[in-house]
Amino acid sequence: MFTEEALTAPAQKPPASSSSSSRTNGVHSEEQDLFSEATVELSLDSPLNDRKKKDAVKPSLSAPAASVASSSSKAPSKTLEELEEEESEDKFDLNISVTNPEKVAIFHFLSFSFFKGTSLTMFRSKTFTVRRRFSDFLGLYEKLSEKHSQNGYIVPPPPEKSILGMTKVKVGKEDPSSAEFVERRRAALERYLQRVVCHPSLLQDPDVREFLEKEELPRAVSTQALSGAGFLKMLNKATDAVSKMTIKMNEQDVWFDEKIQDVENEEQHMRKLHVMVESLVNHRKELSGNTAVFAKSVAMLGSSEDNTALSRALSQLAEVEDRIEQLHQEQASNDFFTFSELLADYIRLLGAVKGCFDQRMKAWQRWQDAENMLQKKREAEAKLLWANKPDKLQQAKDEIAEWEAKVTQYEREFERISATVRKEVIRFDKEKARDFKRQIVKYLESLLNSQQQLIKYWEAFLPEAKAIA
């Protein structure tokens, strides 16, 4: 049923309906359409890019490979440039949208379907739709997080669970707040998926492909609610970890130190900004409500007015105010979806970034612990030599060799994760700037539209006012 819908929709969409969507990667959704289509369009897909992308991404699926080892800390500035260059060339063509939330009465879960049009050769068909539950999305996150977080990748966090919101929907309440909840969740899931597929490494992950393609997914079990509290714990760990770092400061470490501080600051600012935008959403909703109430009151006044022309003008004024109320409603929705949710997403994402730094610290700690253990083993060997216990000596030598290997391994892993984190943060910063710019423009455009409508309404009313006699 929705497959048909899905297939026809991309054909209808005009290719360049807005210049911004073809230049930047990100959301371009149709207005007034629940089943809005998300377009992630970057540059053209070419075999050269494909191959280069595949090469660059391979290391994420297997053990540290040669290509990554070259980007060690030996020549930091050069590596950084290379990394940045690689980033700018990672482009692909993939449309994703999350549409058609429907409540399946029997099983009481919200099922989302999404369709994609893609020209990526790795996918089997061009356009297809699958149905997924919210817990499937959480399950996907769990899997990705398990695999990639420890390597320093920024795994986008999924939307939060909401017991209250979901209960209302389950109970079958057909009221505006539950419709709002469904829309909010749908939009959040769409953004979540877009971020996942935007990530060059995650896109290659077989779990992601399975999620996007497979007809029926095995039910995800034990999906821990990624609550606000859970995230907070993660954030605190990262900042604590940085303060524990006592190895000598080299250029790389200064970069990380400054970065984590920047992330901290930015997160604080975003939280404050988010609070204010939420206030705006509420006040705008209030304004909408008060305008509606005022409109009714003016209509009453008009009906009571005994001068015919004035009576007519007042009822026209009531109609204008009614239309303005609609504008305010729509604007409140824009305030929320375009601005407020953007900030909420990034607050969570910055949490994920901190998580990366945390992972790096863990790797460092592992390395340090191994160094300490090696030291202990060497001391133990020295003691044995002095005590002259030849039989135990061999064991000690074996252990030393074991720990020497571990130290080397952990040191390499630490360097690898450092490089990944660095690359990820650069990619993240770029994406964030693009995202914000696009959303800010979209938001301002919504305000612009609103004001233009306002002019129309008032200009239509002016002759009515002048007609009073």
Place this chain on the structure above:
Amino acid sequence: NMTSISEDSDKEKMRSVSVDLNNDASLVIDIPDALCERDKVKFTVHTKTTLSSFQKPEFSVPRQHEDFIWLHDTIVETEEYAGFIIPPAPPKPDFEGPREKMHKLGEGESSMTKEEYAKMKQELEAEYLAVFKKTVQVHEVFLQRLSSHPMFRKDRNFQIFLEYDQDLSVRRKNAKEMFGGFFKNMVKSADEVLISGVKEVDEFFEQEKNFLLDYSIKIKDATAKAEKMTRSHKNVADDYNHISGALNNTAADNNTAFKKHLEKCAEVFEKLRKVEDRMASDQELKLTELLRYYTRDIQAAKDLLYRRARALADYENSNKALDKARLKGKDVAQAEENQKQCLQKFDKLSESGKKELTSFKARRVVAFRKNLIEMTELEIKHAKNSVSLLQGSIEILKSN
């Protein structure tokens, strides 16, 4: 803390409810400026006249709000004005809002940045000025209603108010003792019952009664709802302000290309705030103030009906007294005289009342027309400003 305004072109637009009240060149009154010391506002009442009843052709006097109230009350108490709609007294200057803000500003000074403090101070001054302008306007209109009325303009106390170059406070105190506010102190709720209870034979007054009773409820409601709407609008403007500040703070800590976008966005919100603020306050000045004023004016019209209803009740009582006297055969002449006077009074009230209520209708329609047009034109102007502001900013952001 002194604020003063002087003649400026804004004043024309400010006079939201006075419609062509200064037509007659023989007596022209305005309030060209006012001083605000703490809470006390000192209005400068300026008069230009060709009437010989005044000592000079042009003069100015300082007056306080209480002086206006005194003048209003003396007019209300004057029997011969019972058949007129008495222009409603101007409300007391209410600086509660700005005062509260000033308090908050003082308390929060230490926790704010210099920019935030300066911005808040600016807002506070603007709000103060808005309240100030409104109160000057409403006091001015009161005087102009009096000067444009054929009977009130000749009132002795009105002349004293305009001319007397000494402090009026002594007179005010005496007046209070003399009248004791007898009309004013009557329970207002009795009005409704009395007016509705009157058996009306006159079609005109029957219609007027029904109209005024209904309209007064509706316009009071509309005023309250308009006030709520304007408050919400101002809250939105406030939020724009806070968002702008937060964006600037975020930009300050940022060292990437992102910084520019944030700063630009902060700038847009700051400018939008100004426009939204103007939209809200213009709507308030043109629409809410209009509704407020006519709520008071409708009440003044109802008061006229009340006085007439009382006169009718008096007349009916005098009829009953005459019948009783005739029955008893005692004090008949006196009762007849009383009845005649009651009838005369009632007829006089009815005649002038009809004229007043008719011209009131016309005045109301003209005022509504003027204000609705002006409000609409202003809203269009502000929306157009928003549009060009937003278009410009979107251009810049897209091109970066």
